[in-house]
Amino acid sequence: MSASTSKLAPIPAGSSQASVAEIARRARAASRLLAKLSNPQRNEVLQAVAEAIEKAMPQILAANAADCRAAEPAVKSGDMTTAMLARLGDQQKLANMPGYVRSVASLPDPLGKRLTATELDDGLTLYKETCPLGVIGVVFESRPEVISQVAALTLKSGNAVILKGGSEAARSNDVIVSVWRDCLGQFPAVPADAIQLLHTREEFTELLSRDRDVDLIVPRGSYELVHFVMRNSRIPVLGHGEGICHVYVDAAADLDKAVAVTVDAKVQGPAICNAAETLLVHRAVAKQFLPKVATKLGEAGVEIRGCPETMPLLAGTPVVPATEKDWATEYCDLILSVKVVADEDEAIAHINQYGSRHTDAIVTEDSKAARKFMDEVDSAGVFQNASTRFSDGYNYGLGAEIGISNSKLHARGPMGLEGLTTYKYKLFGNGHTVAEYSQGLKHFKHRPIK
Amino acid sequence: MSASTSKLAPIPAGSSQASVAEIARRARAASRLLAKLSNPQRNEVLQAVAEAIEKAMPQILAANAADCRAAEPAVKSGDMTTAMLARLGDQQKLANMPGYVRSVASLPDPLGKRLTATELDDGLTLYKETCPLGVIGVVFESRPEVISQVAALTLKSGNAVILKGGSEAARSNDVIVSVWRDCLGQFPAVPADAIQLLHTREEFTELLSRDRDVDLIVPRGSYELVHFVMRNSRIPVLGHGEGICHVYVDAAADLDKAVAVTVDAKVQGPAICNAAETLLVHRAVAKQFLPKVATKLGEAGVEIRGCPETMPLLAGTPVVPATEKDWATEYCDLILSVKVVADEDEAIAHINQYGSRHTDAIVTEDSKAARKFMDEVDSAGVFQNASTRFSDGYNYGLGAEIGISNSKLHARGPMGLEGLTTYKYKLFGNGHTVAEYSQGLKHFKHRPIK
Numbered sequence: 003m004s005a006s007t008s009k010l011a012p013i014p015a016g017s018s019q020a021s022v023a024e025i026a027r028r029a030r031a032a033s034r035l036l037a038k039l040s041n042p043q044r045n046e047v048l049q050a051v052a053e054a055i056e057k058a059m060p061q062i063l064a065a066n067a068a069d070c071r072a073a074e075p076a077v078k079s080g081d082m083t084t085a086m087l088a089r090l091g092d093q094q095k096l097a098n099m100p101g102y103v104r105s106v107a108s109l110p111d112p113l114g115k116r117l118t119a120t121e122l123d124d125g126l127t128l129y130k131e132t133c134p135l136g137v138i139g140v141v142f143e144s145r146p147e148v149i150s151q152v153a154a155l156t157l158k159s160g161n162a163v164i165l166k167g168g169s170e171a172a173r174s175n176d177v178i179v180s181v182w183r184d185c186l187g188q189f190p191a192v193p194a195d196a197i198q199l200l201h202t203r204e205e206f207t208e209l210l211s212r213d214r215d216v217d218l219i220v221p222r223g224s225y226e227l228v229h230f231v232m233r234n235s236r237i238p239v240l241g242h243g244e245g246i247c248h249v250y251v252d253a254a255a256d257l258d259k260a261v262a263v264t265v266d267a268k269v270q271g272p273a274i275c276n277a278a279e280t281l282l283v284h285r286a287v288a289k290q291f292l293p294k295v296a297t298k299l300g301e302a303g304v305e306i307r308g309c310p311e312t313m314p315l316l317a318g319t320p321v322v323p324a325t326e327k328d329w330a331t332e333y334c335d336l337i338l339s340v341k342v343v344a345d346e347d348e349a350i351a352h353i354n355q356y357g358s359r360h361t362d363a364i365v366t367e368d369s370k371a372a373r374k375f376m377d378e379v380d381s382a383g384v385f386q387n388a389s390t391r392f393s394d395g396y397n398y399g400l401g402a403e404i405g406i407s408n409s410k411l412h413a414r415g416p417m418g419l420e421g422l423t424t425y426k427y428k429l430f431g432n433g434h435t436v437a438e439y440s441q442g443l444k445h446f447k448h449r450p451i452k
Numbered sequence: 453m454s455a456s457t458s459k460l461a462p463i464p465a466g467s468s469q470a471s472v473a474e475i476a477r478r479a480r481a482a483s484r485l486l487a488k489l490s491n492p493q494r495n496e497v498l499q500a501v502a503e504a505i506e507k508a509m510p511q512i513l514a515a516n517a518a519d520c521r522a523a524e525p526a527v528k529s530g531d532m533t534t535a536m537l538a539r540l541g542d543q544q545k546l547a548n549m550p551g552y553v554r555s556v557a558s559l560p561d562p563l564g565k566r567l568t569a570t571e572l573d574d575g576l577t578l579y580k581e582t583c584p585l586g587v588i589g590v591v592f593e594s595r596p597e598v599i600s601q602v603a604a605l606t607l608k609s610g611n612a613v614i615l616k617g618g619s620e621a622a623r624s625n626d627v628i629v630s631v632w633r634d635c636l637g638q639f640p641a642v643p644a645d646a647i648q649l650l651h652t653r654e655e656f657t658e659l660l661s662r663d664r665d666v667d668l669i670v671p672r673g674s675y676e677l678v679h680f681v682m683r684n685s686r687i688p689v690l691g692h693g694e695g696i697c698h699v700y701v702d703a704a705a706d707l708d709k710a711v712a713v714t715v716d717a718k719v720q721g722p723a724i725c726n727a728a729e730t731l732l733v734h735r736a737v738a739k740q741f742l743p744k745v746a747t748k749l750g751e752a753g754v755e756i757r758g759c760p761e762t763m764p765l766l767a768g769t770p771v772v773p774a775t776e777k778d779w780a781t782e783y784c785d786l787i788l789s790v791k792v793v794a795d796e797d798e799a800i801a802h803i804n805q806y807g808s809r810h811t812d813a814i815v816t817e818d819s820k821a822a823r824k825f826m827d828e829v830d831s832a833g834v835f836q837n838a839s840t841r842f843s844d845g846y847n848y849g850l851g852a853e854i855g856i857s858n859s860k861l862h863a864r865g866p867m868g869l870e871g872l873t874t875y876k877y878k879l880f881g882n883g884h885t886v887a888e889y890s891q892g893l894k895h896f897k898h899r900p901i902k
Contacts, residue, residue: 034804034828034830037827037828037830038827038828120848120849122842122847122848122849126838126842128848128849133827135860135861136830136860217860217861218860218861238688238859238861240861256883258883259882259883262883262885263883263884263885265885266885266886266887270885270886270887270890271886354484365883372880376876376878377487377488377583378484378487378488380484380487380586381876382876382877383876383877383879384876384877384878384879385878385879385880385881386878386879386880386881387880387881387882387883387884388576388879388880388881388882388883388884389881389884389885389886391885391886392572392576392879392881392884392886393877397572397886397889397896398570398572398578398877399570399572399578399896399898399900409688410585410586410667410668410874411585411667411668411688411690411861411862411874412861412862414874414875414876415876415877416877424860424861424864425864426826426831426832426833426834426864426865427832427833427834427843427848427865427866428826428834428835428836429833429834429835429836429838429842430822430835430836430837430838431835431836431837431838431839431842432709432837432838433706433708433709433712433713433815433837433838434713434837434838434839434842435712435713435715435716435720435839435841436716436720436721436839436841436842436847437716437720439847440720446847446849448849
């Protein structure tokens with residue numbers, strides 16, 4: 003996050019005059035009210051917000067243009083990259099906000115879903131039902147339209163959100179948050195404090211200690227940002243670390259499919275976390291496959307870093323010798339490390355040792371080999387004959403994505419509305435006491451209810 | 453954990469000669485093998501372990517007797533309580549181990565459960581399936597039979613476990629772990645390192661930093677132990693903190709049920725986390741209900757700490773005035789704080805402010821009031837007309853319990869085998885690439901498969 007433009011953000015934000023403790027307390031209070039709203043009520047609010055954003059689009063675009071102008075000195079001085087400036091000023095993404103908010107409104111209700119129902123005994127019935135987490139803290143960089151994406155998901159799932167954006171987008175962020183808060187304030191049952199905005203990194207760092215009032219922190223941004231949050235939070239954090247994804251071309255691979263999957267996994271979005279960084283090739287097909295795929299990768303401008311066994315097989319192609327460090331590197335670029343392996347076991351062991359447990363694919367026509375790969379590779383996504391780039395909440399049909407989790411707990415892989423919920427056990431009795439059961443006067447039935 | 457007996461534990465344990473890094477690495481390797489076992493294979497091992505424990509029971513009881521003898525000086529010097537000694541030397545619990553292991557074997561397979569199935573497009577199908585977490589670290593105090601409980605649950609769920617028990621139970625722990633490891637070692641496909649034992653607090657503290665090889669830490673023991681682990685772990689921790697549970701007697705309560713529920717919630721297991729610590733009474737029924745319940749509580753030896761409004765209503769009963777601190781205290785004893793509230797909203801607000809989000813009950817015949825309480829109280833268990841003491845994995849029909857989680861993430865409330873699993877997404881394609889979809893040549897169908 004660039005600090006150089008922070009003093010150019012004079013617009014006072016709704017909640018930012020308050021202390022962080024007060025902001026967190028207000029978010030908790032708002033979350034209590036949100037938990038009472040029905041799905042039709044939440045959807046009505048989202049539809050109204052979408053309309054309000056459309057009406058306010060001229061002001062939003064003007065604020066965004068001001069942010070971009072204010073960022074120019076930082077770009078000239080090298081404090082901000084042109085890629086960051088492009089993300090900051092992406093007017094198409096801002097224009098897409100109302101459509102996104104409406105699409106979230108149309109998703110199924112994630113709350114009040116009955117996960118299990120059990121008759122413990124006569125007149126004693128237990129239900130496990132989904133409910134909101136409560137208060138979510140989200141930190142993001144550069145892209146102001148993220149506010150509407152995140153706020154739509156948190157409101158749909160009955161959660162309050164505290165946002166912290168990049169200071170370079172301060173004007174855009176303030177206007178967008180104001181539109182949301184003003185719209186929410188028009189509904190008597192809906193608290194405007196369901197959405198609040200922090201303005202400084204210090205405020206956000208302080209928020210990380212409010213573990214009584216904040217239930218989850220979601221960092222969306224660079225590896226450095228995610229790890230800063232993980233190191234400094236007393237609140238649970240779900241955010242992805244690295245995406246070191248693999249494509250393994252098995253002895254029983256269809257080599258045309260293998261070329262298509264490898265090229266797509268590397269080239270179609272090289273800076274995205276689900277892009278492949280390493281290609282593993284079974285020795286039995288390496289001689290035939292590697293020149294074939296190298297030609298296509300070369301056409302797409304991909305640099306190959308090969309293991310000692312790869313080098314002679316690609317004698318006519320420029321290949322950089324791979325070092326140990328390559329196997330553990332997320333390039334985020336048109337670079338692919340390539341290793342020849344003796345068998346599937348070596349491929350699986352390599353992935354479990356060097357991978358980041360994100361997404362890994364096998365290309366094979368052998369369903370037994372595919373099953374083995376899927377069972378033994380310890381990653382959130384394990385694919386047969388499909389590009390690692392499919393690992394995404396929209397592609398998976400989750401409707402929306404708050405992030406991709408590398409954690410094995412709570413939410414793993416693409417995280418949609420379900421990741422913003424928890425559950426509670428509701429037990430209905432008729433004066434039942436445990437003493438009757440411990441004394442053997444009554445006995446549990448534990449009958450599942452369909 | 454008492455350190456005074458640690459030098460009296462000379463039995464060398466299978467794995468304890470290795471460094472913690474090596475132990476963690478072995479556990480990870482073992483977890484890879486465990487993930488390949490079928491449910492019948494896992495059950496066969498558990499049945500064999502149950503038999504081996506039965507055969508080894510004389511040695512186990514002898515080691516346990518030696519532990520108890522060695523602990524006598526610590527009890528005399530006051531370093532160890534007699535309650536701890538009783539837990540350490542509970543021979544009935546040791547004798548129950550084989551039965552417990554067999555009951556875990558009989559539970560349904562928690563692995564390979566299909567959570568969702570979606571046809572993303574023709575020939576491109578996504579499954580979300582449960583799988584083991586990998587490696588679990590468990591620290592516990594005093595009670596050596598916990599080893600067999602935990603090891604049965606982790607093996608059943610395909611996880612490797614690293615255990616750390618109290619030094620006062622070192623001999624018992626070593627013998628029990630040896631029985632498990634020897635039995636596992638007799639199965640060619642099963643790694644003995646699925647179960648390993650640490651011996652010192654320093655080793656366990658070091659384990660808390662092995663976040664690459666350990667997926668989850670479960671502390672079972674005192675509040676101090678749980679919070680020590682939470683403060684010092686780089687690995688996710690699931691353990692319960694406090695259990696400040698409430699019974700709220702509504703205006704529409706059946707007062708006989710209210711007495712039964714209140715007495716059971718306080719008296720039936722006062723040292724257990726799901727016991728009630730505070731009774732909230734609606735003003736409309738306080739005058740009638742409080743003397744009634746106070747008589748029964750008094751008979752059970754319960755000390756009452758009352759709010760200013762409670763005091764005159766219990767003029768004939770010895771009541772200690774409650775202070776602000778009482779509302780936030782887990783007594784773990786026969787003490788109950790009592791507060792009269794103006795309405796249900798005040799009761800809910802009190803619980804959300806002072807409670808520990810564990811389990812809270814409303815006594816009422818008004819189903820609307822019950823629904824409101826259940827929706828608005830932010831706790832893992834919300835009960836109508838039933839004692840808070842029902843909040844337990846066995847009572848809930850989970851079959852077994854590794855602990856009770858106060859976290860809202862991953863596992864909330866009583867945590868059975870499901871809490872020891874995660875999931876992965878398995879995607880089956882036929883050479884599918886994301887480029888075809890981003891270029892609009894193909895379109896997702898996202899059809900749920902029943």
